[in-house]
Amino acid sequence: MEMKTLPITELRKLLGAVSDHGKQHLVEVEADLLQTTFLLSEAIEKLGASFTAVHEAVTEQQQVLDALVAKYAFDQEELNRLDAFKQKIGEEVNAVVTSLQFQDLTSQLISRTIKRVNGLKDLLHEIETHSGEMEPSHEHEEIAKFLDAMSHSLNEGSHALSGGLRRSVGQQDMATGEIDLF
Amino acid sequence: MAKTILAVDDSGSLRQMVAFSLKAAGYEVVSAVDGQDGLNKAKEKTVDLVLTDQNMPIMDGLTLIKHLRELGSYKTVPILMLTTESSDEMKAKGKAAGANGWLVKPFDPKRLIEVVQKVIGS
Numbered sequence: 289m290e291m292k293t294l295p296i297t298e299l300r301k302l303l304g305a306v307s308d309h310g311k312q313h314l315v316e317v318e319a320d321l322l323q324t325t326f327l328l329s330e331a332i333e334k335l336g337a338s339f340t341a342v343h344e345a346v347t348e349q350q351q352v353l354d355a356l357v358a359k360y361a362f363d364q365e366e367l368n369r370l371d372a373f374k375q376k377i378g379e380e381v382n383a384v385v386t387s388l389q390f391q392d393l394t395s396q397l398i399s400r401t402i403k404r405v406n407g408l409k410d411l412l413h414e415i416e417t418h419s420g421e422m423e424p425s426h427e428h429e430e431i432a433k434f435l436d437a438m439s440h441s442l443n444e445g446s447h448a449l450s451g452g453l454r455r456s457v458g459q460q461d462m463a464t465g466e467i468d469l470f
Numbered sequence: 471m472a473k474t475i476l477a478v479d480d481s482g483s484l485r486q487m488v489a490f491s492l493k494a495a496g497y498e499v500v501s502a503v504d505g506q507d508g509l510n511k512a513k514e515k516t517v518d519l520v521l522t523d524q525n526m527p528i529m530d531g532l533t534l535i536k537h538l539r540e541l542g543s544y545k546t547v548p549i550l551m552l553t554t555e556s557s558d559e560m561k562a563k564g565k566a567a568g569a570n571g572w573l574v575k576p577f578d579p580k581r582l583i584e585v586v587q588k589v590i591g592s
Binding site: 332333336340343381382385386387388389390391392393395396456457458459462463464465466467468469470 | 479481482483484486487490491524525553554555556557561564565569570571572573574575576577578579580581585588589
């Protein structure tokens with residue numbers, strides 16, 4: 289009976305291509321994520337600085353208004369309007385402080401994604417390494433062992449990667465979180 | 471005299487928002503960038519309250535709490551966690567480490583101040 293030969297060279301090429309292309313795309317993903325992190329970081333810094341400056345200006349403006357109210361007579365209706373403005377500003381300031389925390393949440397998620405990308409790159413590197421060990425002269429059983437070992441190694445690597453990437457951010461929106469006092 | 475709060479978080483924007491909120495309510499704020507920095511600053515000056523994040527490089531929040539509770543001067547100082555973590559498992563770990571409360575991010579400044587006032591007064 290004629291023995292069929294496995295296309296080992298083609299299999300190695302395929303695995304090598306999967307590894308190479310995969311890693312190439314993951315490098316791009318990582319670069320985009322890092323760029324996003326830098327942009328978000330710079331944006332939050334500027335937003336934070338502007339917010340603080342606006343708040344300081346509004347606080348000083350309020351002090352001037354308070355001095356004017358103390359010095360001159362105003363209609364009750366005008367005073368009520370000033371109070372309403374003050375309350376509205378306070379509410380909006382609180383809303384901004386809550387919203388500006390988006391960067392902390394998103395940067396944790398991006399950081400976790402970058403770690404996963406790097407883990408995937410390691411797994412793809414492992415495919416390349418294992419596939420390089422296969423030779424056309426190997427018997428079927430040896431090739432089967434290589435492929436089995438590769439599969440086992442990928443499974444282990446994938447589980448280890450997931451285990452090391454505990455999800456620390458479960459928030460789906462910017463609603464404020466719960467408070468527990470022990 | 472204003473009460474002092476040690477705010478520990480590796481996120482610059484979070485430190486800024488926490489300090490902004492607490493200072494506006496009349497508290498003094500000492501900021502630290504991670505657990506180790508927080509521990510060093512806590513040793514320099516005993517504060518009235520520690521508000522710490524959990525996930526930080528170098529030293530996380532739970533480890534910081536354990537170290538603080540080993541210091542004589544921090545046996546009874548209130549420690550609150552302010553973190554993205556919201557699981558019961560993590561809260562139980564925080565409680566076991568010696569935390570007095572758990573606040574999930576993002577925080578509302580008004581509610582944060584209410585909690586701080588409840589824990590250490592104005």
